Amino acid sequence: MKRKLSILLLSLLFMLAVSVLVACNADSTSDTDTSNEGEESEDTNDTSGDEPLTLTFFSADGEEKSFDDPVAQKITEETGIKLEIDYPVGGNDEAIPLMIASGDYPDLIYAKGDIGKLIEAGGVIKLDDLIEEKGDNLKAMYGEQIDRLRNSVDDPSIYTVGTYGVENAYWETSGTFQIQLDVLRELGYPEITSLEEYEDAITEYYEKYPEIDGQPTIPLSLLGSDWRWLITVGNPAGFAAGLTDDGQWAVDDETGETTYKFLLPEMKEYFKWLNGLNDKGLLDPESFTQTHDTYISKLSSGRVLSIADQDWNIGDADAALVSSGNEWKTYAPLAVTLGDEYESQGLKDYGFAGGWGIAISATSERQEEAFEFLDWMASEEAQILVNWGIEGENYDVVDGKRVMKEEDRERMNTDSDYPKETGVGYYVYPYPQWGNGALDSDGQPITPDSEQDIIENFNDAEKEVLAEYGMDNWIEWFPSTDSLGVSNHGTVANYSIESGSDLEIIQQKADDLTEQRITQTVLGSPDDFDEAWDSMIDELEAMDIDKANEAMTQKTLDVMELWGTK
Amino acid sequence: MKKRKWTTFDIVLTVFMLFIIVITLYPFLNILAISLNNAVDTARGGIHIWPREFTFANYQEIFGSNDRLFKAFLMSILRTVIGTIAGIVASTMLAYVLSRRDFVFNGFVGFLLVLTMFVSGGLIPEYMLIRQLGLINDFGVYIWPMLISAFNVIIIRSFMDNLPAALEESAKMDGANDFTIFSRIIIPLCLPVIATIALFLAVMQWNSWFDTYLYARNNEALTTLQFELMKILDNANVSSGDITSQNAAVIAGQTNPQSIKMAITIIATVPILLVYPFLQKYFVTGLTLGAVKS
Numbered sequence: 081m082k083r084k085l086s087i088l089l090l091s092l093l094f095m096l097a098v099s100v101l102v103a104c105n106a107d108s109t110s111d112t113d114t115s116n117e118g119e120e121s122e123d124t125n126d127t128s129g130d131e132p133l134t135l136t137f138f139s140a141d142g143e144e145k146s147f148d149d150p151v152a153q154k155i156t157e158e159t160g161i162k163l164e165i166d167y168p169v170g171g172n173d174e175a176i177p178l179m180i181a182s183g184d185y186p187d188l189i190y191a192k193g194d195i196g197k198l199i200e201a202g203g204v205i206k207l208d209d210l211i212e213e214k215g216d217n218l219k220a221m222y223g224e225q226i227d228r229l230r231n232s233v234d235d236p237s238i239y240t241v242g243t244y245g246v247e248n249a250y251w252e253t254s255g256t257f258q259i260q261l262d263v264l265r266e267l268g269y270p271e272i273t274s275l276e277e278y279e280d281a282i283t284e285y286y287e288k289y290p291e292i293d294g295q296p297t298i299p300l301s302l303l304g305s306d307w308r309w310l311i312t313v314g315n316p317a318g319f320a321a322g323l324t325d326d327g328q329w330a331v332d333d334e335t336g337e338t339t340y341k342f343l344l345p346e347m348k349e350y351f352k353w354l355n356g357l358n359d360k361g362l363l364d365p366e367s368f369t370q371t372h373d374t375y376i377s378k379l380s381s382g383r384v385l386s387i388a389d390q391d392w393n394i395g396d397a398d399a400a401l402v403s404s405g406n407e408w409k410t411y412a413p414l415a416v417t418l419g420d421e422y423e424s425q426g427l428k429d430y431g432f433a434g435g436w437g438i439a440i441s442a443t444s445e446r447q448e449e450a451f452e453f454l455d456w457m458a459s460e461e462a463q464i465l466v467n468w469g470i471e472g473e474n475y476d477v478v479d480g481k482r483v484m485k486e487e488d489r490e491r492m493n494t495d496s497d498y499p500k501e502t503g504v505g506y507y508v509y510p511y512p513q514w515g516n517g518a519l520d521s522d523g524q525p526i527t528p529d530s531e532q533d534i535i536e537n538f539n540d541a542e543k544e545v546l547a548e549y550g551m552d553n554w555i556e557w558f559p560s561t562d563s564l565g566v567s568n569h570g571t572v573a574n575y576s577i578e579s580g581s582d583l584e585i586i587q588q589k590a591d592d593l594t595e596q597r598i599t600q601t602v603l604g605s606p607d608d609f610d611e612a613w614d615s616m617i618d619e620l621e622a623m624d625i626d627k628a629n630e631a632m633t634q635k636t637l638d639v640m641e642l643w644g645t646k
Numbered sequence: 647m648k649k650r651k652w653t654t655f656d657i658v659l660t661v662f663m664l665f666i667i668v669i670t671l672y673p674f675l676n677i678l679a680i681s682l683n684n685a686v687d688t689a690r691g692g693i694h695i696w697p698r699e700f701t702f703a704n705y706q707e708i709f710g711s712n713d714r715l716f717k718a719f720l721m722s723i724l725r726t727v728i729g730t731i732a733g734i735v736a737s738t739m740l741a742y743v744l745s746r747r748d749f750v751f752n753g754f755v756g757f758l759l760v761l762t763m764f765v766s767g768g769l770i771p772e773y774m775l776i777r778q779l780g781l782i783n784d785f786g787v788y789i790w791p792m793l794i795s796a797f798n799v800i801i802i803r804s805f806m807d808n809l810p811a812a813l814e815e816s817a818k819m820d821g822a823n824d825f826t827i828f829s830r831i832i833i834p835l836c837l838p839v840i841a842t843i844a845l846f847l848a849v850m851q852w853n854s855w856f857d858t859y860l861y862a863r864n865n866e867a868l869t870t871l872q873f874e875l876m877k878i879l880d881n882a883n884v885s886s887g888d889i890t891s892q893n894a895a896v897i898a899g900q901t902n903p904q905s906i907k908m909a910i911t912i913i914a915t916v917p918i919l920l921v922y923p924f925l926q927k928y929f930v931t932g933l934t935l936g937a938v939k940s
């Protein structure tokens with residue numbers, strides 16, 4: 081009896097609670113609605129005066145900064161627009177889904193890879209008509225490449241503009257093998273273009289100096305313990321085989337045929353070589369276990385003869401070496417490949433990558449103003465302002481040419497706060513930008529970066545080595561950008577893959593497998609190499625990698641069709 | 647008094663305890679040393695418990711980059727104090743009701759409570775709920791959602807379950823009402839568990855930054871220390887590594903994300919560390935209070 085009573089009471093109580101909650105909800109909704117309306121009407125009042133219009137801008141790559149540096153003030157002066165920049169603090173990836181769920185969109189959104197979600201949710205608007213009507217600057221900037229902004233074959237509209245430059249010059253390489261300058265000096269400046277020559281070089285130096293400063297010399301160190309496996313193990317393998325940087329994929333730029341990279345025989349050849357290196361004791365035994373900190377401290381000690389890494393990954397080590405006077409222990413990039421028949425793609429021009437730029441939200445009440453702002457950013461006037469700063473303050477015009485002031489040039493190279501404080505160079509990415517290879521209407525470079533700058537900033541050891549080789553810049557070792565041509569498919573790394581699709585699942589499984597198995601094979605005995613490699617290929621085929629190849633090929637073909645590059 | 651002799655057991659115990667002290671203190675000292683060491687020099691590794699090139703540059707970088715830190719610090723203290731007190735009051739009251747055997751809905755309410763430990767709404771429903779409740783950009787968002795945690799309530803309740811029922815009965819005979827029993831008898835007896843939960847709550851309140859980001863980032867007055875520090879860390883990550891210079895002196899003056907992270911850890915940890923000695927008193931007195939003669 082008592083039990084029954086309690087259940088009855090309970091259900092009554094529950095119903096009461098529900099009704100109270102519902103009432104509360106209804107109240108609070110109407111509350112928020114009215115308060116929103118209040119805010120909006122205030123805002124519109126603001127804009128009717130001379131006050132600048134504030135646009136909210138979510139930038140996935142933003143940082144804490146207010147829009148009040150000299151360049152920003154100039155932008156406001158010219159356009160009447162102030163930006164309020166928001167960004168995902170702590171690198172969280174829930175920001176876009178939350179925006180979609182709550183419907184609270186900022187005016188401008190730079191969502192990077194999440195743009196697909198926004199398009200699906202109808203959170204951003206199509207820009208085609210706006211570009212047609214009043215996007216003269218954007219049209220002029222993109223020219224024929226404007227097709228590269230289109231979303232997909234099924235929905236060939238343009239949703240975003242901006243991010244990377246349209247015309248790019250390549251004065252630096254990154255990500256290939258790099259060798260210590262001292263090795264080159266010690267061996268009398270040899271030519272190193274193949275893995276064989278490269279191995280000979282580090283072997284010879286290693287035999288000569290088995291210890292550096294009392295610690296054992298490490299001929300080659302990799303960092304394969306975390307996501308950087310891809311940077312220092314996976315990618316260099318592709319570069320050695322003359323592949324362009326397409327992540328885990330190898331693309332035939334003519335036919336669009338796309339293959340999972342590790343299925344290629346060249347990959348086997350490369351890792352067989354790495355396996356041999358390990359067997360000869362030339363590969364750092366901690367290569368697949370060390371942390372990034374350990375790796376950096378090894379590099380900083382100057383006893384690692386060579387690496388296969390991106391420059392941004394070793395910046396701290398480079399700084400430590402230079403500041404302690406160990407300039408000869410810094411690194412020079414090498415264009416090594418498996419053999420003469422492969423060309424290093426270090427200077428490849430991937431064309432305008434598109435697809436990831438700034439979008440205008442569907443709920444924004446200032447879509448027109450937002451678009452006008454983006455279009456203005458693509459104008460010559462704006463590009464000179466954001467790249468060079470303000471005439472008379474940051475640069476002077478000498479003999480009709482823009483010249484950066486000495487002080488500004490110095491700070492640009494040495495002070496990481498310079499762009500933030502002055503705004504010079506700060507509003508280039510991810511806004512529409514011409515690119516460092518573009519020229520203005522007078523035929524002058526649109527950006528102050530120049531190859532000369534890079535050359536001047538080489539350290540003394542680098543300059544000496546370059547002089548010995550009779551070069552100005554390391555890129556002379558690499559096949560030139562012109563000879564490599566512009567990529568027809570951009571890069572697979574930028575394609576968006578639908579979450580939950582077969583392609584995504586298979587690639588995930590394949591990536592996990594290859595990372596684990598290649599590590600094992602490289603560290604294993606050379607006698608077992610062939611067998612271990614073949615069994616990995618078998619396993620890849622068992623997980624239906626062919627299906628992923630087909631799906632990826634289709635994606636590449638779609639992109640080429642969309643861009644009209646097929 | 648006779649001098650006690652050291653037995654083998656004592657020696658083993660002492661060595662073991664020293665070992666524990668070393669492994670608990672070392673990480674902290676290491677962080678302190680790195681935070682006080684020149685950032686470029688840190689990259690070379692080998693910093694243990696003593697800085698090699700002593701500098702305050704990492705701290706200067708943090709305090710120099712942001713003028714809101716002091717206000718944020720006060721806000722963090724405010725939410726920690728209010729959040730902890732409110733949380734303790736709410737949790738003990740609920741726990742007491744649940745520990746009463748004559749409460750009819752004991753099982754059901756207990757079930758609802760436990761359910762929240764296994765099933766959560768997820769980030770987006772939670773955000774929408776907070777928005778509907780009108781807590782966006784409101785100080786209440788720091789207090790209400792953290793008021794009751796099922797885990798804390800269950801700990802307090804099981805502690806209360808172990809109190810002798812006779813205590814309550816005798817108080818009732820002396821004419822005490824439920825509230826008097828709760829405030830005069832139960833609470834004082836529960837001090838040890840309350841101190842523990844207070845510490846949990848305080849640490850949680852002090853450390854949380856994500857709720858500031860989600861719900862209160864547009865209201866500058868509500869920014870918290872952890873949130874500001876998080877932003878500084880982000881900026882350090884963004885701006886590092888884009889410097890090309892041949893000038894060794896310029897490079898040597900730079901900071902890097904690792905050093906900034908360590909300095910931030912110290913700044914964030916020290917204040918909450920200071921709370922602990924005050925609570926320790928309650929741990930000790932609470933233990934003696936709990937010994938009831940029957």
